[in-house]
Amino acid sequence: MKVIVDAMGGDNAPGAIIEGCVLGLKDHPDMHITLTGSEEVIRAELAGYDHDASRINVVNTTEVIDMAEPAVEAIRKKKDSSMVVGLNLLKQGEGSVFITAGSTGAAISGATLIVRRLKNVKRPALAPMLPTRTGRALLIDCGANAEVRASFLAQFALMGSIYMEKVEGIKNPRVGLVNNGTEAEKGTDLTKQAYKLIEKMPVNFCGNAEGRDIVSGEFDVIVTDGFTGNVILKHTEGLAGTLMHMLKKELKSSLRTKIGAALAMPAFKNFKKSMDYTEYGGALLLGVNGGVVKAHGSSNAKAIRSTLRQAAEFIGGDVVGMIKKEISRISLDD
Amino acid sequence: MKVIVDAMGGDNAPGAIIEGCVLGLKDHPDMHITLTGSEEVIRAELAGYDHDASRINVVNTTEVIDMAEPAVEAIRKKKDSSMVVGLNLLKQGEGSVFITAGSTGAAISGATLIVRRLKNVKRPALAPMLPTRTGRALLIDCGANAEVRASFLAQFALMGSIYMEKVEGIKNPRVGLVNNGTEAEKGTDLTKQAYKLIEKMPVNFCGNAEGRDIVSGEFDVIVTDGFTGNVILKHTEGLAGTLMHMLKKELKSSLRTKIGAALAMPAFKNFKKSMDYTEYGGALLLGVNGGVVKAHGSSNAKAIRSTLRQAAEFIGGDVVGMIKKEISRISLDD
Numbered sequence: 013m014k015v016i017v018d019a020m021g022g023d024n025a026p027g028a029i030i031e032g033c034v035l036g037l038k039d040h041p042d043m044h045i046t047l048t049g050s051e052e053v054i055r056a057e058l059a060g061y062d063h064d065a066s067r068i069n070v071v072n073t074t075e076v077i078d079m080a081e082p083a084v085e086a087i088r089k090k091k092d093s094s095m096v097v098g099l100n101l102l103k104q105g106e107g108s109v110f111i112t113a114g115s116t117g118a119a120i121s122g123a124t125l126i127v128r129r130l131k132n133v134k135r136p137a138l139a140p141m142l143p144t145r146t147g148r149a150l151l152i153d154c155g156a157n158a159e160v161r162a163s164f165l166a167q168f169a170l171m172g173s174i175y176m177e178k179v180e181g182i183k184n185p186r187v188g189l190v191n192n193g194t195e196a197e198k199g200t201d202l203t204k205q206a207y208k209l210i211e212k213m214p215v216n217f218c219g220n221a222e223g224r225d226i227v228s229g230e231f232d233v234i235v236t237d238g239f240t241g242n243v244i245l246k247h248t249e250g251l252a253g254t255l256m257h258m259l260k261k262e263l264k265s266s267l268r269t270k271i272g273a274a275l276a277m278p279a280f281k282n283f284k285k286s287m288d289y290t291e292y293g294g295a296l297l298l299g300v301n302g303g304v305v306k307a308h309g310s311s312n313a314k315a316i317r318s319t320l321r322q323a324a325e326f327i328g329g330d331v332v333g334m335i336k337k338e339i340s341r342i343s344l345d346d
Numbered sequence: 347m348k349v350i351v352d353a354m355g356g357d358n359a360p361g362a363i364i365e366g367c368v369l370g371l372k373d374h375p376d377m378h379i380t381l382t383g384s385e386e387v388i389r390a391e392l393a394g395y396d397h398d399a400s401r402i403n404v405v406n407t408t409e410v411i412d413m414a415e416p417a418v419e420a421i422r423k424k425k426d427s428s429m430v431v432g433l434n435l436l437k438q439g440e441g442s443v444f445i446t447a448g449s450t451g452a453a454i455s456g457a458t459l460i461v462r463r464l465k466n467v468k469r470p471a472l473a474p475m476l477p478t479r480t481g482r483a484l485l486i487d488c489g490a491n492a493e494v495r496a497s498f499l500a501q502f503a504l505m506g507s508i509y510m511e512k513v514e515g516i517k518n519p520r521v522g523l524v525n526n527g528t529e530a531e532k533g534t535d536l537t538k539q540a541y542k543l544i545e546k547m548p549v550n551f552c553g554n555a556e557g558r559d560i561v562s563g564e565f566d567v568i569v570t571d572g573f574t575g576n577v578i579l580k581h582t583e584g585l586a587g588t589l590m591h592m593l594k595k596e597l598k599s600s601l602r603t604k605i606g607a608a609l610a611m612p613a614f615k616n617f618k619k620s621m622d623y624t625e626y627g628g629a630l631l632l633g634v635n636g637g638v639v640k641a642h643g644s645s646n647a648k649a650i651r652s653t654l655r656q657a658a659e660f661i662g663g664d665v666v667g668m669i670k671k672e673i674s675r676i677s678l679d680d
Contacts, residue, residue, distance in 0.1 A: 144588065145591055158526055158534045159534050190577060192489060192573050192576035192577065203573075222576075223577040223579060223582070223583070224580040224584035226581050227581075228588065229588075238526065239533070239534055239574070240573070243524060243556075243574060243577070246558040247557035247558065247578060247581060247585075248557070248581070248585060250562055251560070251561050251581075251582060251585050253558075254477075254478065255621075258477075258621075259613070262617045263610055265612075265613060266613075272605075272606045275603065276602075276603045276606030278599075278602065279596035279603040279606070279607070280596070283592055286592055286596075287592075
C-alpha cells in the first residue's frame with residue numbers, strides 16, 4: 013500500500029514526521045511512503061535512521077503553506093508546496109492516502125479543489141475521534157462545513173458508519189444526531205429534518221445525542237454540523253485541560269496529597285494515555301476521492317505512526333470504495 | 347426582599363427545597379419566602395425545622411407539572427400548579443424572584459407567557475454558570491432559543507454582562523462570542539453578523555471564543571445560541587463525568603494507586619467541590635420582567651441555599667431594572 017506524507021506540515025516537522033514514517037514502515041512491511049518537502053532537509057533527517065530506502069520516495073518541493081495563511085488562496089498560489097504536491101500525487105494515484113499535520117483549512121480546501129468530492133457526495137466532512145467512557149466515537153463533521161443542509165448530515169451519518177466499521181472494526185456502529193433534547197421532535201428545523209432523513213439511511217440510527225451523550229459511550233458516530241462539531245471538539249480539549257489543571261493544583265496543595273499523587277502516578281499516566289490524541293491517529297476528510305488525513309498540528313513521531321496505522325486500515329477496508337458505492341444508493345434532495 | 351419558591355419541583359422536592367429555604371432564611375435576615383405547593387405536605391416538612399414562621403408564607407396549590415410534560419400545554423392547563431401559581435405571584439409583585447427546580451421547558455414557557463418579556467428584549471435567555479480555570483463564566487443562552495437572530499445574541503451579551511457585574515461582582519466582564527475560529531470573519535452568517543452587532547453594544551467584547559476558550563478563564567460571558575449552548579452545557583457535564591470515571595478506574599487498578607488515591611483524597615474532594623453545581627446557584631432566565639431562576643433538577647438543600655444567595659444578589663443588584671434601562675438604549679433591527 014502506498015501513502016503520501018507531507019514532511020513539512022505541523023509544529024514538529026520535518027523531524028517528528030520523518031521519524032514517525034520510519035517507525036510506520038517497520039510496522040507495515042507492505043507500506044511504501046512518498047514524502048513531499050525539501051529533499052535536502054528530508055534526506056538529512058532520514059540519514060539519522062536505520063531504514064529501508066527502497067520503500068521511501070522523496071518528491072522535492074520548494075514551498076510550505078503556513079498555518080495562518082488563507083486556505084483557498086494558499087492552495088491556488090503555492091503550487092509547489094508540500095501540501096499541494098502531495099494532494100496532486102494522491103489525485104494521480106501515486107498513493108491511496110495523503111497525510112498532513114499542516115493547516116486544517118488548507119488540507120480541506122486542497123482536498124476539495126484538487127482531489128475532488130466523490131460523485132453524489134454533497135460535502136466532504138472532517139471526522140476526528142473522541143475518547144468516550146467505553147472507547148472511542150467518531151465526530152463528523154468537526155469543521156469542514158460550518159453551515160449544512162439536512163441531507164449533508166444524513167450523508168455524514170453514512171460515511172461515519174462506514175469508517176467506524178471498516179477502520180475501527182465496530183459492527184453496526186450506533187449513530188447519534190447531536191441535538192438539544194432526545195425526542196425526535198426536539199431541536200432546530202435542521203435537526204428535525206435531518207432526523208427524518210437519517211432514519212431512511214442504511215445506518216444503525218439510535219436517535220438524538222444530547223451534549224451529555226457525546227462521550228458517554230452510547231454512540232459510535234456523532235453526527236453534527238461543522239460549527240457545532242468544531243465547538244464540541246475544541247471544548248473537549250479545553251475542558252479536559254482545565255479539569256486536569258484544577259486537579260493538579262489541588263494535588264499540590266499539601267504534603268499528604270503530594271505523596272498520594274506520587275503513589276498514584278501510574279494511574280495518572282494510564283489515564284493520560286487513554287486521553288492521548290497521539291494514540292488515535294488523525295481526522296479523516298471523508299467524501300473525497302482518496303484518503304486525506306489531517307494529523308494534529310502538534311503531532312510527534314508516535315502520532316504520525318498511529319496515523320499510518322489508521323491509513324493502513326483505511327486502505328485495507330477500502331473506505332473510499334465503500335462510500336462511493338453506498339452513497340449512490342440513496343438519493344437525497346433538500 | 348421577597349422570594350417565591352416552587353416547593354414541588356425537582357427530584358428531591360419538597361424535602362430538599364424546604365430544608366434549603368430554612369437555611370436561606372438564616373443566611374439572609376431580611377428575606378421572606380413564599381412557598382407554592384401542597385400546604386399540608388409543606389407544613390409537615392417545615393415542622394421538622396427550627397424556623398421563623400413569620401418569614402415563610404405558604405400558598406396552597408393542587409397540581410404539579412412533570413418533567414416530561416409538553417411545556418406550553420402544561421403551563422396553559424395546570425393553572426393551579428406550584429409553577430404557574432409561583433409565576434403569577436412573581437407577576438403580581440408578591441416577590442422579586444421565583445425559583446424552581448422543576449421542568450426547564452415549563453419554567454421558560456411559563457416565564458414568557460405569564461411574567462412576560464421586558465420591553466425591547468427580543469428573547470429571554472437561560473444563563474447558567476460554568477466552572478473555568480480561574481473562576482466562573484456565564485453561558486448565555488443554554489436552551490431558551492434553539493434558533494436565534496444576530497440581534498438576540500447582541501442582547502444576550504448585554505444581559506449577561508449586567509448579570510456578571512451585578513451578581514458576581516465582575517467589573518467590566520469580558521464577553522466572548524462562541525465561534526469556530528478566533529478571527530472576526532470566521533463562522534456562519536449568524537456569528538459574523540452577531541460579531542458586528544456585539545461590537546456596537548456597551549459591553550467589553552473580547553472577540554470570538556473558540557471551543558477551547560469556553561472554560562479557559564479568558565471570558566466571563568460566553569454568548570451563543572440556545573442550541574449550541576445546550577450542547578456545551580450538557581457536554582461539559584458529560585465529559586467531566588466521563589473523565590472522572592476513567593480516572594477512578596485507573597486509580598483502582600493497583601494497591602499502590604489505591605493507597606495514593608486515599609492519601610490524595612482531600613485534593614479530590616476540593617476538586618469535586620470546585621466543580622460542584624450546588625455551590626453555583628441556578629440558571630437565570632434573563633430578559634423577563636422579574637427574576638426567574640431554574641435550579642438544577644437534582645438540587646439538594648445546599649443547592650437551594652446557593653440559589654437563594656444568588657437571588658439575594660440579583661435583587662440587591664437590581665438586575666431587572668438595569669436590563670430594562672440598558673436594553674432600550676440600543677435599537678437593533680435584523
